[in-house]
Amino acid sequence: MNRYLGQRVGFTLLGGLTFIVVAPILLVVGVIVVNGLGALSWEFLTAMPREGMKAGGIFPAIVGTLLLTLGTALVAIPLGIGGAIYLAEYARETWFTRAIRLAIINLAGIPSVVYGLFGLGMFVLFSQFGTSIVAGSLTLALMTLPIIISASEEALRAVPTEFRTVNASLGGTHWQGIRQVVLPQALPGIITGVILGLLRAAGETAPILFTVAAFYLPRLPQSPFDQTMALPYHLYVISTQVPGMPLQIQYGTALVLLTLALALNLCATLIRSYFRKRRQW
């Protein structure tokens, strides 16, 4: 009986610890939902801000964040997956590839504000994109790349070598094996990495601070070289820079950002389970 008692105590303890980890997250989400739900209305989601952002909606910020995430995805996904395929499937172990890997790991550790400053120098000033969606997307993509590359490389390496051998033994070329056998099996892992990276890009403030974000711009961007408002920066502005801001609007904005992130996450989970079901062995 004693062993079972010990097991139960252990399980209860572990359950408690898990709760301690999860509780703050639930609390944060709960507070935001309770306080922000009242602000949500059709107008809040689809109207331009008015009266120095103290009234009206946050439409341009929502559109801005969606556009920036899309721009980031367009640049970071092909580059990231391409780089991962090279590193996992083609590159031999040399000092050069080791240096690349080291660089990628270090890139992931750079503070986001440094990316912002680099983006300002590289894309806004040197490349003369100006403060624009293009400059912001490129900066965010740069920050996202290491996440996508590391996750994709790991997912590719997790596919057993034997599959590549079988492909070769059936007369498939190296690339055919990657395309037909390896990539489909690595896809769930790659998608997870992509979504994690994009989630981070969608929620970051510092990289867009100097490269794209507008303080107050009550219209939609007209071209990729236009500035735009964006949710994280807007949240920062209305929380710290505008005196007398109604609290409800701040929570409402946070709730919208949170919902966007959760929606993106849900998409990833659905795509992943779809591919898991289709590709099993």
Add this chain to the structure above:
Amino acid sequence: MTEPKIRIENISYAYDGAPALRNISLEVQPNTITVFFGPAGGGKTTLLRLINRLNDLVENTKIEGRILLDGQDIYAPGVDVSQLRRKVGMVFALPLPLPGTLRENVVYGPKRAGVRDVRRLVEITERSLTQAALWDEVKDRLDSPASALSGGQQQRLCIARSLALEPEVLLLDEPTSGLDPISTGKVEAALQEAKKNYTIIIIPHSIQQAARVADYAAFFLMGELIEYRRGREIFTTPRDKRTEDYVTGRFG
């Protein structure tokens, strides 16, 4: 004497500086079953994987000597490796269906070779599965996942997958090591049938199996070819002391 299908000339092979094969020479006759046998680590699998250049996928190796297929050096510069592997098929010890359906597995090779005609692919599927003695068991569920098959069926699917390319040579590395006696019997029967059209080299999983299927048999020990004989005499009247010790069960 017919022209040999495969002529292995003075092959030596080293992996990471450690020799795995020492000066191997032998000839494989067309439309026969040749058996490579001996204790583990003797170099059988290594030699097998040299014949369709699967060892190309491994780094840090050194190969000397020549392997001729129909008189052509398969390691000569300019040889299309994919083309070679279509002519020299391989079946592995562990059956590994590719992700996807039975049908997709069988036509994987032909599709990569550029066969697009659906009617052709359907013909190929039926012919190869029939040759691998699997057709009757699976003809009604060609579009279900290959992973749902039993181990014995999976291995015959892998044989069918290789036969789909109509290879001239079929290499089999302990194809029945994970199978029950009934499945093993079916695979061996399929091989006897396949011999009419193909040249087969097999690493058996037991001496009994070696003796059952061999037209020619080669005994490998620690990277050396000890004895290579026609027929089954090698199992009853071995000439070399080391072969005798092995086939009579004194070691291995």
